[in-house]
Amino acid sequence: MRIGLKTEPNRIRPALAFRLLGCNGFRAFNPSSMAGNENACDGEEDYMGDLSLFLPPEVSTSSSSSTSKKKPLVKTQPPQIPKAKKLKGLNWQERRKLEREQKQREEDERTLAGLESAIPESNIGFKMLKNMGYNPGSALGKGGVGRSEPVGLDIRRSREGIGTREEAKRTERVKEVRQRRNEEELMEEFGSRKKNQWRNKRIFWDYKKAEGALAQLENREIVEPEKDANDEEKVEEEQEEEEITEEDLNDILMKLRVEHRYCLYCGCQYESAEALEVNCPGLYEDDH
Known part of the structure:
Protein backbone atom coordinates (compact mmCIF):
# COMPACT_ATOMS: atom_id res chain seq x y z
CA MET A 1 0.00 0.00 0.00
CA MET A 48 28.15 19.77 -1.28
CA GLY A 49 29.08 16.16 -0.89
CA ASP A 50 32.87 16.75 -0.81
CA LEU A 51 33.65 19.70 1.52
CA SER A 52 37.38 19.30 1.04
CA LEU A 53 37.09 21.32 -2.17
CA PHE A 54 36.24 24.42 -0.16
CA LEU A 55 38.95 24.05 2.53
CA PRO A 56 42.35 25.84 2.16
CA PRO A 57 45.30 23.60 1.38
CA GLU A 58 47.42 22.56 4.35
CA VAL A 59 50.86 24.13 4.61
CA SER A 60 53.60 21.58 5.15
CA THR A 61 55.96 21.92 8.11
CA SER A 62 59.01 21.66 5.84
CA SER A 63 57.97 24.72 3.82
CA SER A 64 57.24 26.70 7.00
CA SER A 65 60.64 25.80 8.44
CA SER A 66 62.37 26.84 5.21
CA THR A 67 60.58 30.19 5.15
CA SER A 68 61.45 30.76 8.79
CA LYS A 69 65.10 30.12 7.99
CA LYS A 70 65.02 32.66 5.15
CA LYS A 71 63.88 35.51 7.42
CA PRO A 72 66.62 38.13 7.82
CA LEU A 73 68.13 38.57 11.22
CA VAL A 74 67.19 41.81 12.91
CA LYS A 75 70.13 43.59 14.54
CA THR A 76 69.41 44.26 18.14
CA GLN A 77 70.65 47.58 19.45
CA PRO A 78 72.34 47.67 22.82
CA PRO A 79 69.98 48.66 25.57
CA GLN A 80 70.15 52.36 26.27
CA ILE A 81 70.77 53.50 29.77
CA PRO A 82 67.64 55.20 31.04
CA LYS A 83 67.77 58.79 32.12
CA ALA A 84 66.97 57.84 35.69
CA LYS A 85 70.17 55.75 35.93
CA LYS A 86 72.25 58.59 34.50
CA LEU A 87 70.93 60.95 37.15
CA LYS A 88 71.31 58.39 39.89
CA GLY A 89 74.95 59.27 40.55
CA LEU A 90 74.16 62.97 41.05
CA ASN A 91 72.85 64.60 44.17
CA TRP A 92 69.35 66.00 44.34
CA GLN A 93 70.44 69.58 43.65
CA GLU A 94 72.28 68.68 40.44
CA ARG A 95 69.43 66.43 39.32
CA ARG A 96 66.94 69.19 39.94
CA LYS A 97 69.09 71.68 38.04
CA LEU A 98 69.49 69.35 35.04
CA GLU A 99 65.79 68.56 34.95
CA ARG A 100 64.91 72.26 35.09
CA GLU A 101 67.35 73.09 32.28
CA GLN A 102 65.99 70.25 30.15
CA LYS A 103 62.44 71.42 30.74
CA GLN A 104 63.36 74.99 29.82
CA ARG A 105 65.09 73.85 26.61
CA GLU A 106 62.07 71.84 25.55
CA GLU A 107 59.77 74.76 26.30
CA ASP A 108 61.99 77.15 24.33
CA GLU A 109 62.06 74.76 21.37
CA ARG A 110 58.28 74.52 21.36
CA THR A 111 57.97 78.30 21.61
CA LEU A 112 60.41 78.92 18.74
CA ALA A 113 58.74 76.26 16.61
CA GLY A 114 55.40 77.97 17.17
CA LEU A 115 56.86 81.36 16.26
CA GLU A 116 58.34 80.05 13.01
CA SER A 117 55.01 78.69 11.81
CA ALA A 118 52.61 81.11 10.14
CA ILE A 119 49.28 81.99 11.73
CA PRO A 120 46.49 79.91 10.13
CA GLU A 121 43.71 81.72 8.32
CA SER A 122 41.20 80.17 10.70
CA ASN A 123 42.66 82.21 13.55
CA ILE A 124 40.27 84.84 14.91
CA GLY A 125 42.93 87.53 15.08
CA PHE A 126 44.00 86.82 11.51
CA LYS A 127 40.40 87.13 10.34
CA MET A 128 40.09 90.46 12.12
CA LEU A 129 43.24 91.74 10.41
CA LYS A 130 41.92 90.66 7.01
CA ASN A 131 38.63 92.42 7.69
CA MET A 132 40.60 95.58 8.49
CA GLY A 133 42.36 95.42 5.12
CA TYR A 134 45.51 93.40 5.87
CA ASN A 135 46.89 91.22 3.07
CA PRO A 136 49.29 88.38 3.91
CA GLY A 137 52.87 89.32 2.96
CA SER A 138 52.24 93.06 2.75
CA ALA A 139 53.54 95.71 5.14
CA LEU A 140 51.41 97.43 7.70
CA GLY A 141 50.25 101.00 7.38
CA LYS A 142 48.22 102.98 4.91
CA GLY A 143 51.10 103.41 2.47
CA GLY A 144 52.54 99.93 3.03
CA VAL A 145 55.76 101.28 4.53
CA GLY A 146 55.32 99.81 8.00
CA ARG A 147 56.56 96.59 9.51
CA SER A 148 56.32 93.56 7.25
CA GLU A 149 57.55 91.00 9.79
CA PRO A 150 56.21 90.47 13.30
CA VAL A 151 58.15 91.70 16.29
CA GLY A 152 60.77 89.14 17.30
CA LEU A 153 60.65 87.41 20.65
CA ASP A 154 63.71 87.28 22.88
CA ILE A 155 63.46 84.43 25.37
CA ARG A 156 64.95 85.33 28.74
CA ARG A 157 65.31 83.01 31.66
CA SER A 158 66.90 85.46 34.08
CA ARG A 159 65.06 87.45 36.71
CA GLU A 160 66.29 90.79 35.46
CA GLY A 161 63.81 93.59 35.05
CA ILE A 162 62.89 95.27 31.78
CA GLY A 163 65.75 97.46 30.58
CA THR A 164 68.27 96.07 33.07
CA ARG A 165 70.23 94.13 30.48
CA GLU A 166 70.34 97.11 28.10
CA GLU A 167 71.59 99.34 30.89
CA ALA A 168 74.25 96.79 31.80
CA LYS A 169 75.34 96.59 28.15
CA ARG A 170 75.50 100.37 27.91
CA THR A 171 77.62 100.55 31.08
CA GLU A 172 79.89 97.84 29.70
CA ARG A 173 80.32 99.73 26.42
CA VAL A 174 81.17 102.95 28.28
CA LYS A 175 83.66 101.03 30.38
CA GLU A 176 85.27 99.52 27.28
CA VAL A 177 85.53 102.94 25.59
CA ARG A 178 87.07 104.44 28.71
CA GLN A 179 89.54 101.58 29.03
CA ARG A 180 90.50 101.87 25.36
CA ARG A 181 91.01 105.61 25.74
CA ASN A 182 93.19 105.08 28.81
CA GLU A 183 95.27 102.53 26.92
CA GLU A 184 95.73 104.96 24.04
CA GLU A 185 96.77 107.71 26.44
CA LEU A 186 99.21 105.38 28.17
CA MET A 187 100.69 104.34 24.83
CA GLU A 188 100.99 107.96 23.76
CA GLU A 189 102.58 108.92 27.07
CA PHE A 190 104.97 105.98 26.86
CA GLY A 191 105.93 106.91 23.31
CA SER A 192 106.52 110.55 24.20
CA ARG A 193 108.54 109.56 27.26
CA LYS A 194 110.74 107.21 25.25
CA LYS A 195 111.11 109.88 22.59
CA ASN A 196 112.22 112.44 25.18
CA GLN A 197 114.67 109.96 26.66
CA TRP A 198 116.16 109.27 23.25
CA ARG A 199 116.34 113.01 22.49
CA ASN A 200 118.04 113.79 25.79
CA LYS A 201 120.51 111.01 25.19
CA ARG A 202 121.17 112.33 21.70
CA ILE A 203 121.75 115.86 23.04
CA PHE A 204 124.16 114.50 25.62
CA TRP A 205 126.19 112.59 23.03
CA ASP A 206 126.29 115.56 20.61
CA TYR A 207 127.42 117.84 23.41
CA LYS A 208 130.22 115.47 24.34
CA LYS A 209 131.34 115.26 20.70
CA ALA A 210 131.23 119.04 20.32
CA GLU A 211 133.16 119.46 23.54
CA GLY A 212 135.85 117.06 22.34
CA ALA A 213 136.09 118.84 18.96
CA LEU A 214 136.39 122.22 20.69
CA ALA A 215 139.16 120.97 22.94
CA GLN A 216 141.02 119.56 19.95
CA LEU A 217 140.71 122.80 18.01
CA GLU A 218 141.94 124.76 21.02
CA ASN A 219 144.92 122.35 21.30
CA ARG A 220 143.80 121.11 24.63
CA GLU A 221 144.63 117.62 25.75
CA ILE A 222 141.71 115.29 25.27
CA VAL A 223 141.45 112.50 27.76
CA GLU A 224 139.62 109.55 26.23
CA PRO A 225 138.22 107.22 28.85
CA GLU A 226 138.86 103.51 28.52
CA LYS A 227 135.95 101.60 27.06
CA ASP A 228 134.31 99.11 29.31
CA ALA A 229 131.36 96.77 29.09
CA ASN A 230 129.43 99.01 31.44
CA ASP A 231 129.90 102.16 29.35
CA GLU A 232 126.20 102.64 28.76
CA GLU A 233 125.43 102.44 32.46
CA LYS A 234 128.20 104.96 33.21
CA VAL A 235 126.92 107.30 30.50
CA GLU A 236 123.42 107.12 31.96
CA GLU A 237 124.79 107.89 35.42
CA GLU A 238 126.77 110.84 34.04
CA GLN A 239 123.73 112.05 32.17
CA GLU A 240 121.69 111.97 35.35
CA GLU A 241 124.41 113.78 37.33
CA GLU A 242 125.23 116.33 34.61
CA GLU A 243 122.07 117.75 33.15
CA ILE A 244 122.69 119.09 29.64
CA THR A 245 119.96 121.00 27.92
CA GLU A 246 119.38 121.73 24.27
CA GLU A 247 120.41 125.32 24.91
CA ASP A 248 123.85 124.19 26.12
CA LEU A 249 124.30 122.18 22.92
CA ASN A 250 123.31 125.16 20.75
CA ASP A 251 125.82 127.39 22.58
CA ILE A 252 128.78 125.07 22.00
CA LEU A 253 127.76 124.44 18.36
CA MET A 254 127.58 128.20 17.77
CA LYS A 255 131.00 128.67 19.39
CA LEU A 256 132.54 126.06 17.07
CA ARG A 257 130.90 127.67 14.05
CA VAL A 258 131.87 131.29 14.83
CA GLU A 259 135.33 130.93 16.37
CA HIS A 260 136.67 127.90 14.48
CA ARG A 261 134.44 127.68 11.34
CA TYR A 262 133.69 124.09 12.31
CA CYS A 263 130.43 122.17 11.88
CA LEU A 264 129.93 119.14 14.05
CA TYR A 265 127.44 117.47 11.72
CA CYS A 266 129.45 118.20 8.56
CA GLY A 267 132.51 116.85 10.35
CA CYS A 268 134.98 119.35 8.86
CA GLN A 269 136.53 122.79 9.36
CA TYR A 270 136.00 125.25 6.53
CA GLU A 271 138.64 127.66 5.24
CA SER A 272 136.52 130.77 5.68
CA ALA A 273 133.21 131.94 7.04
CA GLU A 274 131.91 132.43 3.48
CA ALA A 275 132.66 128.79 2.62
CA LEU A 276 130.90 127.73 5.81
CA GLU A 277 127.79 129.73 4.92
CA VAL A 278 127.73 128.41 1.36
CA ASN A 279 128.45 124.71 1.97
CA CYS A 280 126.94 124.07 5.42
CA PRO A 281 123.12 123.64 5.36
CA GLY A 282 122.61 124.83 8.93
CA LEU A 283 123.43 124.74 12.60
CA TYR A 284 121.20 121.88 13.69
CA GLU A 285 121.27 118.18 12.93
CA ASP A 286 117.84 118.24 11.32
CA ASP A 287 119.17 120.69 8.71
CA HIS A 288 121.63 118.10 7.53
Missing part, protein backbone atom coordinates in the same frame (compact mmCIF):
# COMPACT_ATOMS: atom_id res chain seq x y z
CA ARG A 2 1.45 3.27 -0.95
CA ILE A 3 1.13 6.21 1.39
CA GLY A 4 1.33 9.69 -0.10
CA LEU A 5 3.09 12.47 1.75
CA LYS A 6 1.24 15.67 2.16
CA THR A 7 3.44 18.67 1.54
CA GLU A 8 2.69 22.31 1.84
CA PRO A 9 3.37 24.44 -1.22
CA ASN A 10 5.54 27.03 0.57
CA ARG A 11 7.64 24.70 2.76
CA ILE A 12 10.31 22.25 1.67
CA ARG A 13 12.70 19.98 3.49
CA PRO A 14 16.20 21.36 4.42
CA ALA A 15 18.07 18.46 2.84
CA LEU A 16 16.22 18.90 -0.38
CA ALA A 17 16.88 22.66 -0.27
CA PHE A 18 20.62 22.07 0.08
CA ARG A 19 20.55 19.69 -2.88
CA LEU A 20 18.62 22.17 -4.96
CA LEU A 21 21.00 25.02 -4.10
CA GLY A 22 24.01 22.85 -4.89
CA CYS A 23 22.63 21.79 -8.23
CA ASN A 24 21.11 25.01 -9.45
CA GLY A 25 23.65 27.55 -8.08
CA PHE A 26 21.36 29.41 -5.67
CA ARG A 27 18.60 29.81 -8.20
CA ALA A 28 15.08 30.78 -7.13
CA PHE A 29 13.01 27.78 -6.01
CA ASN A 30 9.77 26.92 -7.79
CA PRO A 31 7.64 24.27 -6.08
CA SER A 32 6.03 23.22 -9.33
CA SER A 33 9.39 22.26 -10.81
CA MET A 34 10.62 20.30 -7.77
CA ALA A 35 10.28 16.92 -9.39
CA GLY A 36 12.16 17.93 -12.49
CA ASN A 37 14.99 19.34 -10.42
CA GLU A 38 15.38 16.09 -8.50
CA ASN A 39 15.87 14.21 -11.74
CA ALA A 40 18.39 16.80 -12.95
CA CYS A 41 20.44 16.57 -9.78
CA ASP A 42 20.72 12.81 -10.07
CA GLY A 43 22.86 13.16 -13.16
CA GLU A 44 25.04 16.10 -11.96
CA GLU A 45 27.94 16.17 -9.51
CA ASP A 46 27.06 16.98 -5.92
CA TYR A 47 29.33 19.86 -4.88
